[in-house]
Structures are given as structure tokens and as C-alpha cells.
Amino acid sequence: MKNSLKLLPAACFVVIVFLGSMMCGRYPIGLEDILTFLSVDHSVVRFQEPAVNVLYHIRLPRILLALLVGASLSMSGTLFQGMFRNPLVSPDILGVTSGCCFGAALGILHPGTSPLLIQLLAFSFGILAVILTYTIASLSRGQRVVMLVLAGSVISAFFFAALSFLKYIADPYEQLPAIVFWIMGGFHRASWDMVRTLLFLLVPCMVFLILTSWRVNVLSLGDEEAASLGVNVKLLRPVLIVVATLMTSCCVSVSGTVSWVGLVIPHIARLTAGVNHDTSMPMSMLLGSGFILLVDDLARTVTASEIPISILTSAIGAPFFAYLLIKEGQKSAWR
Amino acid sequence: MPGDNNGCIEVSNLRFSYAQDCVIKGCSFRVSRGVLCCLLGRNGSGKSTLLRLINGTLQPDSGQVTVDGIDVHSTQRAITGRKLGFVPQKHNHVFPYRVLDMVVMGRTPYLDIFSRPSREDYLIADKALDVMGIPHLRERSCAEISGGEEQLVLIARAITQEATYFLLDEPTSHLDFANQHMILTTIRRLVKEQKCAAVVAMHDPNLSLRFADHIVMLDNGTIMHEGPTDEVMTEDNLEQLYDIKVKVADVGGGGKCILPRSAAPSL
Numbered sequence: 391m392k393n394s395l396k397l398l399p400a401a402c403f404v405v406i407v408f409l410g411s412m413m414c415g416r417y418p419i420g421l422e423d424i425l426t427f428l429s430v431d432h433s434v435v436r437f438q439e440p441a442v443n444v445l446y447h448i449r450l451p452r453i454l455l456a457l458l459v460g461a462s463l464s465m466s467g468t469l470f471q472g473m474f475r476n477p478l479v480s481p482d483i484l485g486v487t488s489g490c491c492f493g494a495a496l497g498i499l500h501p502g503t504s505p506l507l508i509q510l511l512a513f514s515f516g517i518l519a520v521i522l523t524y525t526i527a528s529l530s531r532g533q534r535v536v537m538l539v540l541a542g543s544v545i546s547a548f549f550f551a552a553l554s555f556l557k558y559i560a561d562p563y564e565q566l567p568a569i570v571f572w573i574m575g576g577f578h579r580a581s582w583d584m585v586r587t588l589l590f591l592l593v594p595c596m597v598f599l600i601l602t603s604w605r606v607n608v609l610s611l612g613d614e615e616a617a618s619l620g621v622n623v624k625l626l627r628p629v630l631i632v633v634a635t636l637m638t639s640c641c642v643s644v645s646g647t648v649s650w651v652g653l654v655i656p657h658i659a660r661l662t663a664g665v666n667h668d669t670s671m672p673m674s675m676l677l678g679s680g681f682i683l684l685v686d687d688l689a690r691t692v693t694a695s696e697i698p699i700s701i702l703t704s705a706i707g708a709p710f711f712a713y714l715l716i717k718e719g720q721k722s723a724w725r
Numbered sequence: 726m727p728g729d730n731n732g733c734i735e736v737s738n739l740r741f742s743y744a745q746d747c748v749i750k751g752c753s754f755r756v757s758r759g760v761l762c763c764l765l766g767r768n769g770s771g772k773s774t775l776l777r778l779i780n781g782t783l784q785p786d787s788g789q790v791t792v793d794g795i796d797v798h799s800t801q802r803a804i805t806g807r808k809l810g811f812v813p814q815k816h817n818h819v820f821p822y823r824v825l826d827m828v829v830m831g832r833t834p835y836l837d838i839f840s841r842p843s844r845e846d847y848l849i850a851d852k853a854l855d856v857m858g859i860p861h862l863r864e865r866s867c868a869e870i871s872g873g874e875e876q877l878v879l880i881a882r883a884i885t886q887e888a889t890y891f892l893l894d895e896p897t898s899h900l901d902f903a904n905q906h907m908i909l910t911t912i913r914r915l916v917k918e919q920k921c922a923a924v925v926a927m928h929d930p931n932l933s934l935r936f937a938d939h940i941v942m943l944d945n946g947t948i949m950h951e952g953p954t955d956e957v958m959t960e961d962n963l964e965q966l967y968d969i970k971v972k973v974a975d976v977g978g979g980g981k982c983i984l985p986r987s988a989a990p991s992l
Contacts, residue, residue, distance in 0.1 A: 475819040607822065614777070618811035619882075621802060664823075665820040666823070666826055
């Protein structure tokens with residue numbers, strides 16, 4: 391009960407940003423119109439009206455995509471920081487992002503390039519990167535958690551080298567800018583098809599992470615204590631890694647890299663909702679989705695052309711985090 | 726299972742090696758309920774390893790450990806977690822959980838993967854805090870409490886597991902003189918009142934002499950001497966174990982004290 395109260399302001403924040411996001415943009419739409427639009431039965435909506443058209447076909451899918459990506463990355467970040475007992479960990483740690491970027495670049499260079507091919511290759515290479523990381527860690531005899539993090543940085547370095555090579559051989563007038571722009575990320579590719587696929591894939595993962603979040607507390611005590619407390623670490627950790635990898639890979643393959651979210655939001659969630667993953671996990675979901683939506687609103691409205699999302703997430707996230715570290719440092723979750 | 730296996734931890738012919746290095750070379754002993762057993766040995770003699778083998782968090786090369794007749798290494802963790810309560814030496818927990826949240830994690834073996842502790846589970850945790858005499862720490866953060874209080878919290882967690890067998894890895898090593906005695910008194914009271922058993926890895930022979938019912942002396946992965954405290958804690962055995970000259974002095978009132986025989990260093 392007390393915990394749900396902590397989440398209430400964050401939920402209100404998301405709803406307000408959601409309504410604000412539907413209002414803002416090149417075509418001005420008032421709050422009243424939006425509330426009628428949301429309350430009306432969609433089967434009878436007349437799509438001729440330009441306002442409804444803009445809302446339904448352009449703004450809504452993009453808003454939903456931003457919410458989904460923000461929530462997924464933040465939740466994976468919270469899970470990984472807890473599971474790997476490390477405050478510097480983000481969802482990229484096992485090499486997903488670098489694998490996705492390499493896959494996307496491969497798709498852009500492919501003669502038969504198409505948005506779908508780019509997404510599929512990005513997604514597949516993201517998954518492949520984590521499989522490689524996990525294999526390397528399994529082959530070594532060292533401490534499992536440390537080995538996973540180290541193997542992840544090995545795989546990341548490898549895929550970034552491969553990506554650099556692709557950039558080097560890419561056509562500098564068409565392909566290279568496309569690769570660079572893709573990697574910097576954004577939600578301009580949003581469509582209802584994409585949102586439907588992502589809803590189908592990501593919502594079950596999110597539900598799973600919320601349901602298992604209490605157990606992440608036990609896992610965060612370290613392998614030995616978790617096993618002593620009756621957790622089958624050898625089963626639970628791979629399952630959670632698969633879920634988080636699936637989520638991150640889905641997100642990065644549709645929106646490119648969205649830096650800082652998976653690192654910073656879990657910290658902010660912990661500072662506001664406490665260290666217990668039972669509350670910090672749903673808090674990450676709310677704060678992450680609201681934050682990314684807010685930043686995406688800026689990305690599409692501040693200038694005439696679109697600003698890549700990762701530039702804004704870093705530019706806003708980094709100073710805000712620095713402020714939190716200084717102001718809230720004394721009650722920090724990491725001491 | 727045969728009835729004589731019930732109500733005890735039975736370690737039989739246990740062998741274990743890290744890579745090529747043989748650390749435990751065939752250990753067998755038994756600890757029954759109501760007994761406080763201390764593992765003594767020099768650094769690197771294999772005390773902690775043996776404790777982890779009993780706990781089932783290390784897999785032996787051969788031999789077996791049974792608890793109430795259940796083979797620890799071929800049984801699900803959720804089952805052994807209801808029997809064995811492991812108390813680590815010094816926890817280096819990254820997240821400063823609330824004390825009550827830390828203690829209620831002892832309920833994990835009774836919960837399935839998707840559930841979280843219920844009201845009853847929190848009541849059991851509260852009761853464990855009462856048993857340990859630390860209900861006032863309930864709402865504190867684990868980062869703010871002292872080393873001795875931390876040990877008490879971890880023992881409370883093992884009580885919340887409703888474990889019958891407690892495995893403690895050097896529970897006194899970071900504590901001051903008073904807290905060392907307080908912790909071991911508490912463990913002994915627990916063992917006697919609740920008919921539990923405890924296997925405690927220890928460095929201090931004096932504390933072992935005072936609190937243990939049973940002593941296992943471990944040397945380089947083999948059991949050197951084993952038996953009731955009075956019989957095993959002799960000058961000869963201690964000298965053999967620690968490789969220094971030892972005197973067991975009578976301090977009156979039935980109390981004994983183990984001292985090195987060499988003269989105290991002059992200033």
C-alpha cells in the first residue's frame with residue numbers, strides 16, 4: 391500500500407506527459423479535442439478530420455513507441471544493475487547495443503536494403519552478441535557475474551570494431567550518414583504495425599520483470615547467498631538475461647541507441663522509490679517511459695528538423711544525474 | 726531413508742578440489758540436532774570450503790552430505806534452503822536494504838518465483854527479529870548498522886528460513902570482544918532452545934572451548950581430531966593443529982583458557 395503511494399506521482403507524471411505529447415507538434419491540437427478523441431469509440435472515428443488523422447496515424451504510434459522503449463530500457467537497466475550488483479551497468483553491458491548497431495549498418499549497406507531488413511538484422515545481431523558473451527563467460531572458470539560483464543565488454547569492442555569497418559567502407563554520401571543517423575536513434579520510424587509487434591513482444595516481458603522483481607533482491611545479494619536462500623541461480627539468471635536481452639534488442643532495432651536511459655533512470659528510481667526492486671522496478675518503468683516521451687517531444691518540436699534522441703537523452707540526463715548525485719548523494723543507494 | 730540419518734547433518738567421505746588443487750581430502754563426520762559444532766583449523770585448512778560443501782553451494786568431487794537423510798547436492802535449492810541456514814562471514818551487499826526486507830528474504834525457499842512475501846512471512850521475520858533481540862533495527866537500513874548488528878540480522882534471516890541447521894562462516898571475525906560473546910551466546914541459546922544444530926567455522930580456540938559441544942580440527946583438508954570439546958581441546962592436539970607451543974590454563978570456576986607458551990613479548 392505504502393509502495394503504491396510512492397508510484398502515484400510518477401504515474402501522474404506519465405499521464406500528463408502523455409496528454410501534453412498529443413497536444414504538441416506542428417499541427418496544434420487542443421486538450422478538449424484530445425479528450426474527445428480518447429473517449430470516442432474508435433470504430434466510429436471519422437478519419438477525414440485532419441486533427442484525428444495527425445493524432446491517430448502520426449502522434450499516437452510515436453508516443454506509444456517512446457513509452458515502450460523508455461520503459462523497456464529502464465527496466466532492463468534496473469534488472470542488470472541489481473543482478474550484476476554494479477551501479478555502472480546499463481542494458482548494453484552484454485553487448486546488445488553494439489551488436490544491434492552492427493546489424494543495422496549491415497542492413498543499410500546491403501544492396502536490397504529496406505527498413506524491415508535493417509530492423510531484422512539489428513535485432514538478430516543484438517541477440518547474437520549476447521549469446522557470444524554468454525558463451526565466453528560460460529567457458530571461463532572465473533566468477534560468473536564478473537566474467538559476464540568482462541565478456542560483454544569484449545564482445546562490444548569487437549562489434550564496434552566491425553561497425554567502424556562498415557562505416558569505413560560505406561559510401562560517404564548516402565550510406566555513411568544513414569548509418570550515423572540510425573545509430574543516434576529516434577522514433578520517427580514509428581508506425582502502428584511496429585507498435586503492435588512491440589506491444590506483443592514487450593508487454594509480456596515487462597509483466598515478467600514486474601512479477602519477478604522481488605526475487606531480484608535476493609539475486610542481488612550475490613550467487614552464494616541467493617543459492618543458500620533457495621534460489622536456483624543457474625536457471626533464474628539466464629532466464630532474466632534472455633528477457634532483458636529480448637527487450638533491449640527490440641528497442642534498439644526499432645529506435646537506434648537511446649543512450650543514458652538504462653543507466654540513469656534506475657538510479658533515479660532507486661532514489662525516489664527506495665532500493666527494494668519490488669518498488670524500484672515499476673518506478674523505473676514509469677519514470678523511463680515518461681522521461682523518454684518528454685525528450686522525444688523536445689526532439690520533434692524544438693527545431694524544424696528532428697534532433698536524434700540519444701543527443702538529447704545524454705544532454706538532459708547527464709546534468710540532471712550530476713545534480714542528483716550532488717544533492718541526494720548522502721542518501722544514495724550506492725554507499 | 727534409514728532412521729539413523731534423521732535429525733543430523735551427515736558428511737561422508739567428502740572430497741573437493743579447486744582446479745588441480747585438492748582442498749578437502751576425504752572428510753566424514755556427523756552433527757546431530759542440539760549440538761554446536763566448531764570447525765577449527767589454520768588459514769587455508771579448508772574450513773570455509775567444507776562449510777560451502779555442506780551448504781551445497783560447492784559441488785564435491787566425490788562423497789556426499791545428507792541433511793535429515795536428504796542428499797544436499799542432488800536436491801533442489803528450494804528444499805535444502807528450508808533445512809540449511811547459511812550465515813556468510815562478511816556480506817558485501819551492494820544495496821542497503823531495510824533490515825526487515827533483508828530478514829524477510831529468508832522466506833524465499835517457501836515462495837515461488839512470481840510471489841512476494843505475504844503478511845504471514847513478515848510476521849515470521851518480525852518474530853525472528855524478536856528472537857535475536859533486535860526489533861528496534863526493523864526499519865533501519867543495512868548500511869547504517871554496525872558489524873555485530875549485521876551478523877544478528879543475517880542470523881535472523883536464517884531463523885526466518887526456519888532452518889534446522891545453521892552454517893556460520895567465522896561469525897565473530899569482525900566483531901569486538903563483547904559482540905563475539907554475545908553472538909555465540911545467542912547461537913548457543915538457539916541451538917539448545919530450538920533443538921537446532923550449528924556448524925561454525927572459527928579461528929579463536931578460546932571461544933570454541935567456551936561455546937562448542939563438538940570440535941572438528943581440520944588440517945590441510947583432512948580431519949586431524951574430532952570429538953566432544955573436553956576430549957579434543959588438549960594441549961597436544963592444539964599444538965599439533967596450530968604448530969605452536971600451547972598451554973591450557975585453569976582459570977578457576979571450571980573455566981579454561983588457551984595461551985601460547987612462549988613468553989609475552991617484552992617492551
